[in-house]
Amino acid sequence: MDRGLLTESQREFLRGEKDDVDEQTYRYNVRSDFRQRMDRLEEDLELLEQAGEDDLIDEFNDRFGASEFEQQLDRLEEQFEQRLAGFEQELNRLRDEQGDDE
Structure with a gap:
């Protein structure tokens, strides 16, 4: 997988490298997609916790969390x-x- 919370296209847009889109609509979509991905990330972390993958939860918290x-x-x-x-x-x-x- 070559993306985090943003797609490469969304990164290009946010860097100002993408001018073939309606800016207002695209920005709304980026923000909406980002929020949905955060929700899925939260669900994934809960699933990892339920599955006993505490070391991965700790790694995530060390890197991004606490x-x-x-x-x-x-x-x-x-x-x-x-x-x-x-x-x-x-x-x-x-x-x-x-x-x-x-």
Whole structure:
């Protein structure tokens, strides 16, 4: 098998090498196909787990799963903390302004 989640044609389109298609329709199809393939991938992983192929599940998680997920989670936590700090600063500023007005 010479493809992952995308076909070679879809890769060409995303690289801007394919201009013989309606861009909007093709992009919709790429996104739809990708989502369907992710669903099938999820089903395949569940089947591998049920079949006792834990080493393959672990290999997949090592390659694509936990580390990427953890990095994304870390970025989201950092963004959350930054926004929370900004909200707290704004709240304190508003409280100070309200105290000055009294």
